[in-house]
Amino acid sequence: MMNVTDDAALSNMTLYAQLKMTVDSLTPKRARVFTTDILRAWGEQDLVDDAVLIVSELVTNAFRHARRQGPEELTGLTVQNIETVTLLLELWPDAVGIHLQDGSPILPVPRTALDDQENGRGLQIVAALTQSWVAAPVAANGKRITTFLRRDSAHSA
Template identity: 45%
Template sequence: MTGALEDDVKAAPTGPQRYSDGYLPRDTAPSRARRDVTLCLGTWGLDALVDDAQLVVSELVTNAIRHTHTRRIGLSVTRHPDHVRIVVTDTSRTLPAPTALASDTEVGRGLQLVDQLTTRWGSKRLRTGKQIWAELTTKATS
């Protein structure tokens, strides 16, 4: 009888792997987020994405600190079959607005950097603030 029951048992599908944490809007938040995304990607065997992911998460967390009056910054990293999605949330509902910059401008290039390093990125308002998301491709393209 046990064998019959075992034949009927099927593995339940699992969702994507996910890591999340939160930070206070302090100067230490970007470095903590970089450390966390590094550990997360390393655990998943995605070391090739670490450098770009560190820059992306650092820019997004730093923007939340500098340009909002948020009380809390959230970070989530989700592994999908062909990409990793990084999401940073804060309590401001103001969406980021990339601006055209002069070539000699030394600040304000964060979102341009995010755009260059990621496959795609975007933002959306939430009831409690907003999220900025960015995706890095995990599979090499031909």
């Protein structure tokens, strides 16, 4: 039995929270709310703004680029998309991990946007805010993007 006052044991503990969502126009909002609620519950208020921006960029990219396009979408008919993404948050002693998995095997590629372009800065934002990020294929014909936000040293002491 673990003694909850044992700081050494608590510093090695990792917490997880996962949300699986159907990809539609409301997915980014659901992901932002989930991220905010979980990080606040974990006492990581200082990381909420950066984490929400990262999650929003990753989920929006999945919505825009990673969905499989069926014949209905290619012809312009509106059909509910049945693709899903899974958002996993992890609380480590020194970082918060943010993982997004989708069904597309196409890995994201950072772009350089012109000043007058509205899109193309998402991965630059992710790179600027995170300790590190990586995208890798997963066995089930998809990919997982993993990012890490450094926690305040006071939390990990």
